[in-house]
Amino acid sequence: MKPVVSVKELMRDMLDPAADPIFDAVKVEMTESGMVEREPKTDQDWEKIRIAAVTLAEGFYLLKIPRPFAPPGDENNSAGADATELSPAQIKAKLESDPVLWNAKIEAVRNVGLEVLDIVKNRRTAELWDAGHNLDQACESCHLQFWYPGDKALLERFDRHLQHLDEGTARANKTGDPR
Secondary structure (H helix, E strand, C coil): CCCCCCHHHHHHHHHHHHHHHHHCCCEEEEECCEEEEECCCCHHHHHHHHHHHHHHHHHHHHHHCCCCCCCCCCCCCCCCCCCCCCCHHHHHHHHHHCHHHHHHHHHHHHHHHHHHHHHHHHCCCCHHHHHHHHHHHHHHHHHHHHCCCCCHHHHHHHHHHHHHHHHHHHHHHHHCCCC
């Protein structure tokens, strides 16, 4: 298999846009006429969320195909003392030093896609709030580990939080509790 784009381009052009329907599935907005709650109501609304979940569940496996982390010549925002991103070479070195962690981060995001597919299948609107939060946490956990220079203590706290979420999901699955 030969990749067409870098990780940065894959995220920008496919995976990040696919996450938006999940993030936007349920929300409360303030408008001129007051507070408006948004949630999926029609088959078309649910289909958009299903397509997003499939794209994430399948698409994140594309990150398992070795590929550059950024397009040629793009060094991310990695220059200077206040760099906000690691360079592609630094990211590659992190992945090569711990490929198991890289794959675990991919699985974490994929699992949220699978969770959303189940939510859509059973049209459990209330669970979309947690799914959006879980998706955000899984994405940020990977970014903190592999994209941002990061603070080790922050990374450890974030990973403990994700582990706690995973344990809660496992308990709910064993007991049949939808939460």
